Amino acid sequence: MELSIERMDNYMKSLEELREIRERMQGQVGLRSEDSSQTRVVVGMATCGIASGARPVLTTLSDAVQTKNLNNVAVTQTGCIGLCQYEPIVEIFEPGKEKVTYVKMTPEKALEVVEQHLIRGQVVAEYVINNAIK
């Protein structure tokens, strides 16, 4: 078998290199699983949500979940929840737990939610609807 020079760059020399590719790709392909034990992160993406900036929130959440390999979390979108003045709204459904609703989200707040809530399991109280409305 002949190999050209540039091809040799990708030539794997150990199992470790295979593992690296797997870890890099798993978060992305993991998006395509259908597991009922998954945590669902739902972003309101109706006209009101989009107008108040839900799109960057959604993409930030989606990117963060994939880069951090949170294979058990699915980021999806939904329509208008009915609380248009508090958009962008992000709801988190964890199996066996009560729904947590975050309001007036920004990409920065969203990253905090990923770090605190999704990874460490600590609800970020100050952005939760009950506290934020007062």
Next chain:
Amino acid sequence: MYRSHVLVCGGTGCTSSGSQEIINTLQAEIDKNGLSEEVSIVQTGCHGLCALGPIMIIYPEASFYSMVKVEDIEEIVKEHLLKGRIVKRLLYNETVTDEGSVLSLNETAFYKKQNRIALRNCGVINPENIDEYIATRGYEALGKVLTEMSPDDVIKCILDSGLRGRGGGGFPTGRKWQLAKDLVKGGQKYVCCNADEGDPGAFMDRSVLEGDPHVVFEAMAIAGYAIGADQGYIYVRAEYPIAVDRLKIALAQAREYGLLGKNIFGTDFCFDIELRLGAGAFVCGEETALMTSIEGNRGEPRPRPPFPAEQGLFQKPTILNNVETYANVPQIILNGAQWFASMGTEKSKGTKVFALGGKINNTGLVEIPMGTTLRTVIDEIGGGIPNGKKFKAAQTGGPSGGCIPAEHFDIEIDYDNLISIGSMMGSGGLIVMDEDNCMVDIAKFFLEFTVDESCGKCTPCRIGTKRMLEILDKITKGQGTLADIDKLEELCYYIKENSLCGLGQTAPNPVLSTLRYFKDEYLAHVVDKKCPAGVCKSLLSYNIDPAKCKGCTLCARVCPNGAISGTVKEPHVISQELCVKCGACMEKCKFGAISKK
């Protein structure tokens, strides 16, 4: 990073129902709505529900859109991808409950009872991207084998798993590998893959090649390590253009990563694979003919022994397994022999893929644990028989197999059970027949196939099958005698015992099995000169019931041969001399006045 993946089936079924156009339109709509940074389109292999193609699944919601039309794309992009509102109207109806909530695909009748091992990546990954295969633990089994296991460990693992050849005969795969390793020590050996799927109606191998090509390479490399071979050949039909393209792409990617080639994973093990395209002769699916064809000769079988494990390709020890068999191997290595052996029946382990076709609602590919009953496959997974018709028989094993009549509807499907009732697993085509199918006609159909495909090397097959077809033709024309049926049966046994290869030895099976279970239909053709199912044209006649005929003249106007005469508002008459039995008049009659007997 994409927040949403849109999977569009790029298997042969969906491609022929227009999935490429769907992808193009989808890409244009996504660009138009500024979503190209957020949404990725992935062309996958077959999902199995070919009858509902083109199929599109949108993740992370896992919304399953079926029979997608180009006109629907704009709505799906604007509603679902932009605003997050699933377009329920366009979803596969089984995934929407009466209350309007959406079920996951695994909860639908078609997928619920399936267990996808060989097909696990089909419809999930992009077959043209090796990284996606690696993400689903691809090539990890090869790594494990090369770094942690000896060739004997590998063979023991495959033996213990109970894996048997999925191409037809059901020979234990581990045993085959062991023979190739031990019969001749050292020297050049070969690993071959039989991807010359030729049974009419079976397309599981094509689906694996199209949807998950790397699994075949990985398994062949594992087999190469086990028996001491450094070269593999995949013999694939040239009639599978999509599969051939994807194999070529996958091969280049695997070589680029060094997963095929020299010193794989930095070990001493070297293995490479070449493709060989078959010109589409059914006999080349027979192992000795296949190897003769790879060698560059005319694809004809040769007597065994010597078996390929001793003297195969280029006279060297060779193992030959089919695509579906290989597709199970990496999973067995990763999950252990016990895991695989825990599925299935005592002598048939694991799962089997079947291609459901014929008179059934859910046409497509299903993978079920061995031992699942035919009833479950047809009534539950297959969604039953259309138009409330009655089940008559299921044909398995294609032109080498036989039929399973209604009395065996509860049979647990595995290798031995099927053989005990005179059929066989074959490669897994499962054709469902209802009361409108004539069994003599079915036998004739398969015989026509084998007569066409007989290579002509040995006399029993070349001439015998031709004589059988002539007798069947006579019977379906109403010219058969009782002696013909005896002669037919005698020929069956003669051909079975005297043919050179599997093609001839199994060619009489469709006739033997229909004679066994549906002799009454043969007798009806011969004695009463009637075809009970109303299929054999020579034995049919169309008649108009004068009591029901209103003389509307519609039938006379649609008759292509001017066989119907009569005056307006008077009963019409069909001339039996002129009638070509096309049935057009019966279809058009609004009063049900025309019947066929």
